[in-house]
Amino acid sequence: MRYLPLTPADRQDMLKRIGAASIDALFTDVPEAARLDGPVDLPMHQTELQVERALSKLAGENTPASSVPFFVGAGAYKHHVPATVDHLIQRSEFLTAYTPYQPEISQGTLQTLFEFQTQVALMTGMDVANASMYDGSTACGEAVLMAARVTKRKKAVLAGSLHPHYAATTKTLAKYMDIAVASTAPDLDGLTGIAETIDDETACVVIQTPDVFGRLHDLTEISEKAHKHGALVIAVFTEPVSLGLVKSPGEMGADIAVGEGQGIGVGLNFGGPYVGLFACKNDRNFIRNLPGRLAGETVDADGRRGYVLTLSTREQHIRRDKATSNICTNSGLCALAFTIHMTLLGEKGLTTLAQLNHETACDLADRLSAVAGVELLTGTFFNEFALRLTKPAADVVDALVDRGVLGGVPASRLYPGEGLEDVLIVAATETNTPEDLAAFETALREVLA
Amino acid sequence: MSMNTQGRPTRIEHDIDPGGYETLSGSRGLDQAEPLLFERGSLEVTGVDLPTPKGGPNRLGSMKREGVIGLPGLAEPETMRHYVRLSRKNYAIDLGLYPLGSCTMKHNPRLNEKIARLPGFADIHPLQPERTVQGAYKLIEELARWLMVLTNTPAVAMSPKAGAHGELCGMMAIRAALDARGESGRRRVLVPESAHGTNPATAVQCGFFTDEIPADKTGRVDMEAFKAKLGDDVAGIMLTNPNTCGLFERDIKEIADLIHEAGGYFYCDGANFNAIVGRVRPGDLGIDAMHINLHKTFSTPHGGGGPGSGPTVFSEALAPFAPLPFIVKTADGAQLKMAENDGDADGEARPFGRLTAFHGQMGMFTRALTYMMSHGADGLKQASEDAVLNANYILARLKDVMTPAFDGTCMHEALFDDRFLKDTGVTTLDFAKAMIDEGYHPMTMYFPLVVHGAMLIEPTETESKSGLDRFCDVLLGLAAAAAAGDADRFRAAPVHAPMRRLDETRAARQPVLRWTPPVAEAAE
Amino acid sequence: MSVKYTKDHEWVKVDGDTATVGITAYAAEQLGDVVFVELPEVGKSFDQGDEMAVVESVKAASEVYAPVSGEVVAVNDGLEGEPQKVNESPDADGWFVKLKLSDTSQLDGLMDETAYQAHIS
Incomplete structure (x- = not known):
């Protein structure tokens, strides 16, 4: 049991100091019927070599992309x-840190999040970005909820060429929030009929570009129409590398841009962990309705520039049942990988x-x-x-x-x-x-x- | 003699007072000042070598970007230094005790990292042909088996991506089950005052509203208040066990029975599962759903804020409502496949929807299973016992000086209030910041809300006895310093960290959420 | 012009049928540095005890309740850019809203200065 530093003698000494006759004495609040006599029916401990052999065998049954x-x-x-990315995210100080709740000893995480937010805002052509969501699909769902809060409307329309898993995730997130989410038919042109759905009750239209069939869409016209009706445009992307070559969501009038960041810095990982990117316009009502964490700049007691988590009254640990989202842990280390890869690329x-x-x-x-x-x-x-x-x-x-x-x-x-x-x-x-x-x-x- | 007087002087000058001075660079020895990437890099620099594009084909139509994005790059050595320097401004479990209560900051074994990076796990695509990923499906099934055995439950949803996502999974299943029973009117969810903020936030996202149950004087659910709140509008209860005061809810079986009798369901927040793994199976306590934080209990690294993973176990009653996708056997039983769409599931299944694009946090599954297999049934049990033992040892060593919030022993975390700081001029915050100067990460503070100036200490099984003794000595010393009237030292703390206290009011009043280029001087 | 107080630390200054509402110096001190105030829209009506505004510090968000029923006729836009007014001048520049009273008799149920001071001591 290589992960446990206590020796049997330590345990005895400690029990004596506590005044407990045995370890069982510390579990007496457990109802008797629920106390287990022996170990559960699972294999006993194994050496590193044994575990590595067993799991390598399972890995060997898959076909790696490379x-x-x-x-x-x-x-x-x-x-x-790049190899540098994986090395840096395995630095103990990044890998084994918690959420930066104590900024004096978390500037590494906080400054990199600030850099991440800036890179995401620049790439999407938006003004601000948050410190990440679980992945592109949940970012998409949260964007629809945010649009409903911002516009105080309850109707969202998804393009039929939005990744169907994103559409399903979004509908699930919205289904108990009294927000009606409808998709247009899955057509290969991507945007047929969506402009016609926008009216004065529409909170947002959600359009992916490049869409799930790969097609690029110019959102400029639909943005104009949506804005005339007071609706928001949410631009979705699943391939962040595309932003190096195509017009950004901000350039095309989108109000919120969300997407998957996996393509930069993060491997395939069979679907996760990935990193959800979430950016929006610099509107106070938008920012106060953002889900998730935000790193912000400030100064310390000596006037030195530093970073903190900020505007936390939006979040669950303070606002509880009135929070903008229930998200707590996000995708910090993947955001770091994204940022390092982006820094290398420039x-x-x-x-x-x-x-x-x-x-x-x-x-x-x-x-x-x-x-x-x-x-x-x-x-x-x-x-x-x-x-x-x-x-x-x-x-x-x-x-x-x-x-x-x-x-x-x-x-x-x-x-x-x-x-x-x-x-x-x-x-x-x-x-x-x-x-x-x-x-x-x-x-x-x-x-x- | 030859009188060789060359070479460096070696005598140390003892009688010089250097005073405090600012360095020219802003660095302080090994703590190097590091500006933002945007102040270091340039648009012309890249740290990767790529082939030169041919520049020929273009199928972008009118969608080609014309302007500049503004993303600076750094050469590889500069990138390395930038992020290594920044990393050194972080505290980490690899550097020392990380006693954040309810966060379970335990050692992250590097075998986990190695296994997760095997190409057969790290370099496979969630939508590649299913017969090329059978090993991955088997790994997910094996992890699911371990989780179901450890909780004694018949089903587990693997896709939730963090604890709060798992809560959403559990509460949506409850909502779906109530709807299926034709009891959509049940909207009230009982939540103890001491609950994590994610609980009420999650309940609301499922269309419920919450009703707070007070704690009794032992720090547990006030049973009389709980019973008084039961009724036919109650959807269920969300209860953390052991609770956020570090105490096992003694009446948990009665709570489960009563909520079931009342027609509601029992959601258990599994954030504190580390206290009881291998000793108590939550399924035996009558729970209907519980998320398991693989990034707490099963040692996957927290990464400065994620990624996490929150598989959610279900009772028989809720199992049919588990979300897509999930693994099933092929018709001939020979292979595994992912049920990804409504039509893929068998007759019993009535999935409430989908929580994420793909199958969940595979990278966390590999790490967690590596850890679980390493420990085995015996080691997991021992780990929980050591976690509880360590917390009680801290409680025993500190209880006569610091003030425990409740009487008796605790589970895996020890809760203190700020009575011992009364009239010292030192607050819980000051005390925590003084710990930073001593080389420790502070404990969870001001949570749970039911205790004034709360300090919640969770050492986990990772700490040795000598390490705990050093930690306790420091806390006792700080308590003595506070009692002795040395309040200024606390109010100024930290002074030895990379930064002094940061002005959070300024950050919130005038939010600066990104770097912006300095405004150019107006042209003459 | 009389000033009345609620047990939830709002103050009310009445001038004819209009009541100016803010939070007390005691409340402002307890909240710490105020970083944001969310105010209702002009024209909105509240019943006594309804959540009317939100005042936020770094560490917490607190609801401000309507001390009396009425329609919002003005809000203190100055708090948007300078929420610190709530700390600096809670009983004057840091006012929140002006309500057109719908039931002046509700004022009789509120505390006077002496009673409020006793309430917080």
């Missing part, structure tokens, strides 16, 4: 993370990285759409696009596995029963080599033949 030509996206993206690196992603995706789109039985459905895209195939996409993906290629996400997995069985969502990133693209093309040609 081991094959890999084109799976739809909300999580395979990018290269504007120059981010722009180049985004350009490489886009070019790789364009190459792949050219190659795959040349295959017989493939139609490219997405005209403007960043690093992800949708294909219509002559066979069911789920079967095609399965057949591609046999050929050693992980070739995207069948739209039917996200939109079951919506008539999208023949649609495949494909992502390409800077990690894909020309050989990967060729392998995918060849395999797809075989499968569709």
